[in-house]
Amino acid sequence: MGSAVTGELSAELRGFREVQRLSYECAEAVAAQLKPGVTEREAARMQREWLYERGVRDWFHRPFAWFGDRTAFVDFKIPLQFFPTNRRLEAGMPFILDMAPVYKGHTADIGYSGCLGLNPLHDKLLADLRDHRELILREVRERRTLREIYEDVDRLMVRQGYANRHRAYPFGVIAHKIDRVKERRWSPTLFGFGTQALKGLASDTIHGHRDGWSPLWSPYTFSDHPPVPGLWAVEPHLGFRGTGAKFEEILVVTDSKDPEQSAFWLDDDLPHVRRWNEGAV
Amino acid sequence: MAGLRGAGPAGAGKSAGLKGARERWVRTGGVELCVAELGDTDRPTVVLVHGYPDSKEVWSEVAARLAEEHHVVLYDVRGHGRSTAPAPLRGGFTLEKLTDDFLAVADAVSPDGPVHVVGHDWGSVQSWEFATVPRTEGRIASFTSMSGPSLDHFGHWIKQRMARPTPRRVGQLLGQGAKSWYVYMLHTPVLPELAWRGPLGKRWPKILERVEKVPAGDYPTPSLPSDAAHGAWLYRDNVRARLGRPRPDAYAHVPVQLITPTGDAFLSERLYDDLGSWVPDLTRRTLPAKHWVPRTRPDQLSAWIADFVRANEEPAAGASGPRRPGAAAKSGVKPEYAERFGGQLVLVTGAASGIGRATAFAFAEAGARIVAVDRDAEGAGRTAEMARLIGAPEAWGETVDVSDEQAMEKLASKVASEYGVVDVLVNNAGIGLTGSFFETTSEEWKRVLDVNLWGVIHGSRIFGAQMTARGQGGHIVNTASAAAFQPSRALPAYSTSKAAVLMLSECLRAELADQGIGVSAICPGIVNTNITATTRFAGVTDAAEENRRQKKASRLYGLRNYPPEKVADAILGAVLHDRAVVPVTPEARGIHALSRLSPGALRAFARWQPPA
Secondary structure, eight states: OOOTTGGGOOHHHHHHHHHHHHHHHHHHHHHHHOOTTOBHHHHHHHHHHHHHHTTOOEEEEEEEEEEGGGGGTTTOOSGGGGSOOSOBOOTTOEEEEEEEEEETTEEOOEEEEEESSOOHHHHHHHHHHHHHHHHHHHHHHTTOOHHHHHHHHHHHHHHHTOEEOGGGSGGGOSEEEEOOOOOOSOOOEETTEEHHHHHHHHHHHHHHHHHTOOSEEOSSGGGOSOOOSEEEEEOOEEEETTEEEEOBEEEEEOOOSSHHHHEEESOSOSHHHHHHHHHHO | OBOOOSSOTTOOOSOTTOTTOEEEEEEETTEEEEEEEESOTTSOEEEEEOOTTOOGGGGHHHHHHHTTTSEEEEEOOTTSTTSOOOSSSTTSSOHHHHHHHHHHHHHHHOSSSOEEEEEETHHHHHHHHHHHSGGGTTTEEEEEEESOOOHHHHHHHHHHHHHSOOHHHHHHHHHHHHHTHHHHHHTSSSHHHHHHHTHHHHHHHHHHHHHSOOOOSSOSOTTHHHHHHHHHHHHHHHHHHHHHSOOTTOOOSSOEEEEEETTOSSSOGGGGTTGGGTOSSEEEEEESSOSOHHHHOHHHHHHHHHHHHHHHHSTTOSTTOOOOTTTTSOTTSOHHHHHHHTTOEEEEESTTSHHHHHHHHHHHHTTOEEEEEESOHHHHHHHHHHHHHTTOSSEEEEEOOTTOHHHHHHHHHHHHHHTOOOSEEEEOOOOOEESOTTTSOHHHHHHHHIIIIIHHHHHHHHHHHHHHHHTSOEEEEEEOOGGGTOOOSSOHHHHHHHHHHHHHHHHHHHHHGGGTEEEEEEEOOSOOSTHHHHOEETTOOOHHHHHHHHHHHHHHHHHHOOOHHHHHHHHHHHHHHTOSEEEOSHHHHHHHHHHHHOHHHHHHHHTOOOOO
């Protein structure tokens, strides 16, 4: 499954894969340092500093960290609640690290779910995300409309007994397009989002609006179109009674006629995928 | 100090109701105590202490259940049953002397290890003394208290409320003051003895049966008049002394499980509000029952006692520390749910999705054991699996169509033999059907009534019969609907089935009230579940058109987006507070209110034709 083209990834895709790997390395490094008492703000700063040291200067969005029932966005009413708080990590608590750095002009957007110590429920959620990854890829290859795929993911979640928590994201998106970003000396952020990246997203929105597509993959009518070629950061997010889990990674969609080539995950060597494969062995 | 003898001084035969008990006599402080033992002595020792006016036979039902896995010890408190009374009586019943008795019994039956103490009523009052005085340290492993507060804690409770008499505190004082009427009576000289040895003693069994719903049988024992007459000194020797000058250091040095019967006529639940500051390791339980729980709820008591003994027997199971029953419930769960539903057996139909699944999860979080029933085997299994992950000690998925009577009978006998008698039954399975009356075919009528009404009838009849046969209470919840009050031209069949469920629940509630079994009807309203995705649209023959309408209805329900979890919470609340009819969503509440205030408005609305 997945990237049949790994051997001959274009230089461009290699750049994206490099930054995605860097991000997951950062997530694993920070996750390894998390211990009881660390706050969300501290975890976010650890991610920021780790990436800064390795040359990241711009962001699609600055790092987020959610602990405990905030991983399931319990009682989230306004977007400001996504920002890191002083919530402290405790033993057995689930956490999610979510970051979207820009590195050498390439963007990644990743989500890493973990847990401090043993939590069988969290393990179950992580394991059940696998079906979603397979479902999304399969249906994108079938060129179903994004809205239909969204609804199918929703139905799978309901069958599994979970709540759809990506619905809480702005516009309820399960995914959004990402792209190259010009490197500037000064790269300010606005409400946590890099202005360069926002500019790209806005321009996609305008162009897409003319052609009948949207860079936001949502449950609404503006996503009622087949997948558009490009890079999509896909982030299904499960919630179950105060415990949440997600992954986020780049799905490459091309205009190839070959189904295998028409869509594939940019990288199959990611922590959550490795975990499933190890579990299956 | 422990001596063994063949027969008791009273020369009476073996203790009635304690079959297979081994008896011995323990001599201590000038009295001889009659001690009975059941079960294997290698098992954890559980000492059951009876109250007033009782003898150890009050525990016969609980003891028989515990004896399978425990070394159960019962003794007649001095002056009660077949134990001898101190002479003189005055001053012979102080808590200090009762503690001597307990230690003598504990030394005799379990010289090497600590014992688990269980007390009811005055047995609990004195066990609080055992659990809080230094000289018993190391002799007690755990203490389960029911219907008997520590007199010291009680004294401080009164003092605090007298010192700062806010209206609420005064209310609490007056409330408990009224419940304690018999304590004042017992302080009068001679009269109580005369009453107990005379008319009161004769009528007591009937009074217990009628007022306290204690099942008739070999309890109370014939020794009742003298037990009650001697026991009056328990009050006279201790109450004034301790309430007036409560010990300042009455901290429990053992884990305590507090079981509070919510219908206790003699003790207010508020007495235990401050208990957390006296007991570092406290587990609370509540039970909808009256005062004599050892007689009326032996199954639940023995299950909770066994759980608590197990939790405190294995030292620190794993790195996560000692497992507490009830502590399995997650943080964020309302404590009153965990206190009430921990360890109970809950059966939910229609549990593969929607409200049923959310209800199963809510009970699971509270620590209940779950039977998830649905036509959809995979979904039911999934619900059971997730329920175990969030706190249910055990959970099972069962595949049954609730409209199939034989299948329900089979399920009921399987549940009874393998999992036990259901404590809470949630008849939730239901299907949707919409379309005008004349478009609805008789098959469609039959199907919707089969599931929505007959499913509830079968469930209530078959599982309700098990509950009444056990005679230890329970609760039945039926999922009706706001459509039960709201007539409409769009949902004639569905509304009819749900109105029937509502009336059935009300009738059943009346019939089962005497047996301590509550019945609630839940009327959710518009809740975001997949009922819309499976709803049949009468008169629509085209599959694509039906699909379109299902999608449209689903989208509408999705927009309303009222989560099934809130309905589940309403169901737990309805069971906890024994509510008769519970409308859940704001629209359901509004319709419910209008159906009483201005049914004409609902009738006018019923004539509106929703767009296809």
